[in-house]
Amino acid sequence: MGCELCERDGGSTLWRDDFCRIVRVLSDDYPGYCRVILNRHAREMTDLNSGERERLMRAVFACEAAVRELFHPDKVNLASLGNQVPHLHWHVIPRHADDRNFPDPIWAAPLREGRAGGAPRRAAVSDGRLGTSLSALLAR
Amino acid sequence: MGCELCERDGGSTLWRDDFCRIVRVLSDDYPGYCRVILNRHAREMTDLNSGERERLMRAVFACEAAVRELFHPDKVNLASLGNQVPHLHWHVIPRHADDRNFPDPIWAAPLREGRAGGAPRRAAVSDGRLGTSLSALLAR
Numbered sequence: 145m146g147c148e149l150c151e152r153d154g155g156s157t158l159w160r161d162d163f164c165r166i167v168r169v170l171s172d173d174y175p176g177y178c179r180v181i182l183n184r185h186a187r188e189m190t191d192l193n194s195g196e197r198e199r200l201m202r203a204v205f206a207c208e209a210a211v212r213e214l215f216h217p218d219k220v221n222l223a224s225l226g227n228q229v230p231h232l233h234w235h236v237i238p239r240h241a242d243d244r245n246f247p248d249p250i251w252a253a254p255l256r257e258g259r260a261g262g263a264p265r266r267a268a269v270s271d272g273r274l275g276t277s278l279s280a281l282l283a284r
Numbered sequence: 285m286g287c288e289l290c291e292r293d294g295g296s297t298l299w300r301d302d303f304c305r306i307v308r309v310l311s312d313d314y315p316g317y318c319r320v321i322l323n324r325h326a327r328e329m330t331d332l333n334s335g336e337r338e339r340l341m342r343a344v345f346a347c348e349a350a351v352r353e354l355f356h357p358d359k360v361n362l363a364s365l366g367n368q369v370p371h372l373h374w375h376v377i378p379r380h381a382d383d384r385n386f387p388d389p390i391w392a393a394p395l396r397e398g399r400a401g402g403a404p405r406r407a408a409v410s411d412g413r414l415g416t417s418l419s420a421l422l423a424r
Contacts, residue, residue, distance in 0.1 A: 188360055190349045201341055209330045219370060220328055223363035227379055227387035230359055239367055247367035251389040 149231040150185050158275040159282065163196075164203050166278055168271055173244050173258045174237050176215035176269065180204050182232040189224065189232065200232070206281040207236040214269045214277060221249065289371040290325050298415040299422060303336075304343050306418055308411055313384050313398045314377050316355035316409065320344050322372040329364065329372065340372070346421040347376040353417060354409045361389065 148154070155167030158178065169177040180203045182192075189197055208220050217238030224234050239246055244258025288294070295307030298318065309317040320343045322332075329337055348360050357378030364374050379386055384398025 188348065188352070189345055189362065190352060190360075194345075197341070197345060198338060201337070205329055205334075205337060208328065212328070212330060219365075219367050220330075221363070221365045221367070222329065223361070223365070223389075225359075225361045225363070225389055227359050227361070227389070249363075249365055249367070249389065249391040251392045253393060 147185055147231045148229050149181055149233060154179060154181060154233070156271055158271060159203075159278040161282075164200055166203060166207055168274065174239070174250060176211040176217070176238040176274070178207050178211065178236045178274075180207055180234040180236065186232050187226065187230045192232075200234070203282065204234045204236060206278055207234075209281055210274060210277040211236060211238045214274060218246070287325055287371045288369050289321055289373060294319060294321060294373070296411055298411060299343075299418040301422075304340055306343060306347055308414065314379070314390060316351040316357070316378040316414070318347050318351065318376045318414075320347055320374040320376065326372050327366065327370045332372075340374070343422065344374045344376060346418055347374075349421055350414060350417040351376060351378045354414060358386070 153165065153167050155169050157165055157167050159166045164180055164182050167179050167181060169179055171177045182200060186192060204222060208222065211217065212220060215238040218241045219239045221237040221239055222234060224232065226233065237250060244254040244256055245252055248255060293305065293307050295309050297305055297307050299306040304320055304322050306318055306320050309319055311317045322340060326332060344362060348362065351357065352360060355378040358381045359379045361377040361379055362374060364372065366373065377390060384394040384396055385392055388395060
C-alpha cells in the first residue's frame, strides 16, 4: 500500500529543502495551521538519528515562531501522531481561545461553532507572507 | 492563579533532573503513557532557547525509546498542547491498534470499549522498570 505523504505534499508548500517540507493546511477553523513533513518515509522520531531529529525539530520550532509572529495565537499546539498516515509529520496549530475546540485539542468534539461558518475576524495572512517568514527563520 | 504543574508532579515520577521530569500517567487505556514536564514555568517551546529545547526533546525522545522497548506500540504519539495548563509538558503516548481510539487521537470520541473495563492482555511494566530504562537512555 502506498503512503499518502510519500506521494503528495498534503497542502500548499511554504518551504522545503532536501530533508523536509512545510505545508499549509487549508483550515477556516485554525488559520495558520501548518504541517512539517519529513521527505523520506520513516514512522517514528526514534527511527531518525539525533542529528536528523534535531533538524526536523528546528523546522517545527521555526514554524511555531512564524505562526506566533503572524497569527498571535493564545497557545501553539505541536503534535506528531501519524496513526492514520505513519509517515513522520508534525502538526503546528495556532490556537485561539475562541476557536471551535479551545481549550480542548482540535481532535475533540467541538465546543462552539468557530469561525468556519462566518467571516474571519483576523487579517488574512498569505502563503507568500508565511513562506517568507519561514525562509528568514530557517536561514539563520 | 497558580499553575497546576508548578505545584505538583502530575503523576508518579520516573526520572528527574534540575531541568525536567518524566511522570507516568495512570491510564488503563494507554499503558505506558508518560508526560515530560519542564520544571520551570514556560508556555511555548519557542520561549526556551535552542539548547533548552534540545534538552527537553532529548528527554521526550528517550521516553519514546523506552516505551517502544517496553510496550511495543503500533505507533507513538507525541504532543505538546497545554491549552488547559499552559506550562510546557509533552505527552508521550504508546498507541495500539486495539486501543479505544486508534487510529484517531486519544482526545477524539472513543471508537471501541478499549481495555479499561477488562484485564490487560499485555504484561504489566512496573514504574521501576520504566524508570531504569529511562535512566539508562538519559545517561548516554
